[in-house]
Amino acid sequence: MxxxxxxxxxxxxxxxxxxxxxxxxxxxxxxxxxxxxxxxxxxxxxxxxxxxxxxxxxxxxxxxxxxxxxxxxxxxxxxxxxxxxxxxxxxxxxxxxxxxxxxxxxxxxxxxxxxxxxxxxxxxxxxxxxxxxxxxxxxxxxxxxxxxxxxxHEHTEVDFAMQIRYEIEGNADTEKSWEKSVSFYQNLARQGLVATQQIGKKDPETGKTPITVQLIIPKEDYLPLKQFTAKKAIKPFANDTEKDERERFAKVPPHLRNFISNHIESVLMGSENGKLDKDSIRISVNELPASKAxxxxxxxxxxxxxxxxxxxxxxxxxxxxxxxxxxxxxxxxxxxxxxxxxxxxxxxxxxxxxxxxxxxxxxxxxxxxxxxxxxxxxxxxSALKIKPAFKIVKFVRKMKGFSHFEPPAQKEQAIQSYFRLLTKTHPGDKIRYEPYPHRAYNPDIKLGQFAYVPIRYSLKKMGKLFIDFFKPYKGTYQLANDFKQPLVGTVNITSGLVKIVTGIVKPSRFADGLFTLARGLLELALWPLAWTLKPLLRGLITLIDNKPHLIEKNHGMEKLAARGEELLQEEIEETFSFVKAKLLLGICHDLHRKFDKANQRHQKTGLHSEKEEEIYATLIPKTQEEGTISFKAAQQYIGLFVGKKLSEENLSSSNEEASGIDNVF
Missing domain, CATH: 3.50.50.60 (FAD/NAD(P)-binding domain)
Structure with a gap:
């Protein structure tokens, strides 16, 4: 030596x-x-x-x-x-x-x-x-x-954090980054979280740009996850040991998991100039102490x-x-x-x-x-910036919860199915992330969201203000929502004005702002009727109707289930295509979204929510090697909502005859 x-x-x-x-x-x-x-x-x-x-x-x-x-x-x-x-x-x-x-x-x-x-x-x-x-x-x-x-070694406990790390192929999309920042912080506020986001420099060798999101989390969320350090990070969408990773990800508290899924989805939806490397997505936690020797x-x-x-x-x-x-x-x-x-x-x-x-x-x-x-x-x-920020976002979350109940949509299955579908494409193919390809727009729209809201959505909501006068109540949520109408209107007026001002040079944002403003003004104008005539009229119709309105009997649910049944019948009769698999997955995701939302709003149902969740979870095989979608699980899931199921014997025999088609796609 x-x-x-x-x-x-x-x-x-x-x-x-x-x-x-x-x-x-x-x-x-x-x-x-x-x-x-x-x-x-x-x-x-x-x-x-x-x-x-x-x-x-x-x-x-x-x-x-x-x-x-x-x-x-x-x-x-x-x-x-x-x-x-x-x-x-x-x-x-x-x-x-x-x-x-x-x-x-x-x-x-x-x-x-x-x-x-x-x-x-x-x-x-x-x-x-x-x-x-x-x-x-x-x-x-x-x-x-x-x-x-x-x-x-002297240790001082300060805060706790969760890191979400991932890489984008190419440059991270910095165009309209201020718009994305607003949406990012809105997503945080909805979950009552505080975070920072760091966008690194593109690696000239790999061509990838690293991004780190650091969430400040309370100690009670950190302790059950403290085993998931940077060296033992959760990789929820990676190919290797995928089954185990999904089980590890399930240990993350729901509000954190919702934020992570929403954030990953927003990256996927806005990655026209880059591509998210799913294997790079890592979730870890660590203490944020101050320590010294x-x-x-x-x-x-x-x-x-x-x-x-x-x-x-x-x-x-x-x-x-x-x-x-x-x-x-x-x-x-x-x-x-x-x-x-x-x-x-x-x-x-x-x-x-x-x-x-x-x-x-x-x-x-x-x-x-x-x-x-x-x-x-x-x-x-921590005392001057982190703790006050926590109090602010928690207050905002409570206000939004009071003004407009928004059950968080579960995005994990939709994201997982997208990554699975990519394995069925050719290298270089550009496949957009579309969780609901059967719809004209993504229905996961939040009150006051700064991101673009389709004009069709605003028009639909404006029409419902009148149509709902003549519909029975399906649950107490709708009654409560009538009394929240002035608050919802105020939020929409504010959001509309902000979009108009920031959208002067962008026609689509300006138009979005105008229709959001119009919706808010209409909600305020109809406020007196929403507090007086509307509850009386709808209450009377509900009494006359005198029958339970089950989630699975909602018009939208029945339409979705019927379309899903058609697709499954096509799978029996002919070779299933990539497009049809994507549509079937989208319909199943949409059924789950609508069922979960109505269930959280306490609408009655003849289904066991645990059974619905259990079958939905099996829709995507546990590992990539097992395929993209289980037709048997899709058949069982859609069967929950149509009250029947296609013949498994027919499905099995036709699969054997069709080239390359098995129980999975």
Whole structure:
């Protein structure tokens, strides 16, 4: 084993930034980086402050380094960068300057948990006979654990988070990004959530753009999911072990699952300029603490004080200070710049041990104050921005729930079926995400939504204001909705005016705004009648009618079920096509959407909702290898609503005769 002046444990961005800095100050220093993985595994997006890189460049006298200047220029234009990209750039500069990388695991253990003798710190790290060891190995630092006093890591609980990470092929669609941002935050408010979204830079090699959505979640949501860390993330739509992943995804609380599904759906519907990589979708949780090492400088004399002279040890990066809300990396760079500045007299010489120890103590004194300040900033950020934001969105959610009850539509099956359908297409085919291809527009329209609302929908709602006077009540929801009409009208007037103002240069948005405004004005104009004549008239019709109005007997449900029955009959008679499979899936999704919505609104039904949910869940086979749609499950599901089912014997025999057709498509 070669000797080295400095050994850095951990080859992440901070580890290589430190190695690079050492070589910038003294090209003769022998620096070794010990890293566990040959390729950096983290690929999420950071917001990197250019000023922190500039501080490091000044501290090392590298203001004219062409690679760093180029990076600085890029960050000033767009500070979002992938973790692995910044690591690769620092690594490239460091290794070009002579830094050696060794792929190994420090303190490695066998499967039985027994330490591997040759991989202990004493054998592996001290074997280089370094004058300085740097622990840049993350929050769970081995260097901190093995070489510093016990209890050196101080943990402050702040918040908890869920990350949704995915990649778009090509550039993320930035056109009308402000419109998408409004829709994004509306979706958050409906679920009572707070989140941020980071769009990274397209990878020139893969052609993909990373996107990270970070949700702030309460502790009660975090605890049941804490096993799903970044390394054990849920991949709800991936091909590998798909069955298990869907079961893991089912453990996510419903309101979080609804947001995730709605968000993924919005990405699919708006990805004309890019394509969502389903295998890249990962969901993980983590604590957002503020943690620090009480001591970031110490001496080590080896096991049983075996060394003649102690080795100086220091901690940097997350090993020294772990901060949430994307503040940790920038704080790490800022601390590194100060570290290099203070140690410069020792580094530019021959690493005089006495001087090195003295300068490290100076750094410890500075760091103690710095760490406390940064932790206070995180706590203040949470108290002033996160907690109030939670209260606001919860208030908005309650108001929207009072003004207009909107049962969340379940989108997971629709998204899953879309990804399955893609497996039946040819490479390069452009297949739009259409959860309800039998409809002229997507019916999942929310009150006050900023996204485009079809004019046909607004006209339909305006017509219902009059038609409903002469229809019986199907449940208490409709009565309550009559009394909410003035609030709904106020929301529509406000939404319409906003759309008119923002749509001056866009005819479709302007027209949408006009009709939304007209709907709101009509709702307010009819408000007195909605509170007086309408309940009396509808109540009288309900009494005269005197029969239960079952969900499955709703006109829309009967039409959908009849169309589904026709498609299944066509499957019996002829080879089923891609288009027909897509239509059948859409009809089943629509039936479930309408049934679930009416059921949540407490309309009566002759069906068992658990049975409906159970059969609907089997519509899509559990794994991709099993197919896209189970015709047997579709037959059973549609049979729930038509009161009968097609002959399974006919279905089975015809499948055997049809080329390539089995129970699944």
């Amino acid at each position: 070669k000797e080295a002046d400095i050994v850095i444990v951990g080859g992440g961005p901070i580890g290589y930034a430190q190695a690079m800095a050492f070589k910038k100050l003294n090209k003769d220093l022998k620096v070794v980086v010990l890293e566990k993985y040959p390729e950096f595994e983290r690929k999420h997006t950071l917001v990197m402050q250019p000023k922190q890189l500039e501080k490091l460049m000044i501290a090392t006298g590298a203001q004219n380094d062409p690679d760093l200047k180029k990076l600085l220029k890029t960050l000033r234009k767009k500070p979002h960068i992938r973790t692995n990209h910044i690591q690769e750039q620092f690594k490239k500069i460091a290794e070009a300057a002579g830094v050696e990388t060794v792929i190994t695991t420090v303190e490695e253990k066998t499967k039985e948990g027994i330490p591997v003798p040759e991989k202990t710190i004493d054998q592996l790290v001290l074997g280089y006979k370094p004058k300085l060891i740097v622990g840049a190995d993350g929050t769970h630092s081995v260097v901190n654990e093995k070489l510093f006093p016990k209890g050196n 009480k001591k970031v400088v110490t001496e080590y004399k080896g096991a049983d004080d075996s060394l003649e002279e102690p080795v100086q040890i220091s901690l940097n990066g997350d090993a020294a200070l772990g901060l949430s809300y994307f503040k940790g990396f920038n704080a790490g760079l800022e601390a590194l710049a100060k570290y290099v500045e203070l140690l410069k007299p020792a580094l530019v010489g021959d690493l005089d041990k006495k001087l090195l120890k003295e300068k490290l103590e100076d750094y410890q004194n500075w760091f103690s104050l710095f760490a406390d300040k940064k932790i206070d900033e995180v706590k203040e950020y």
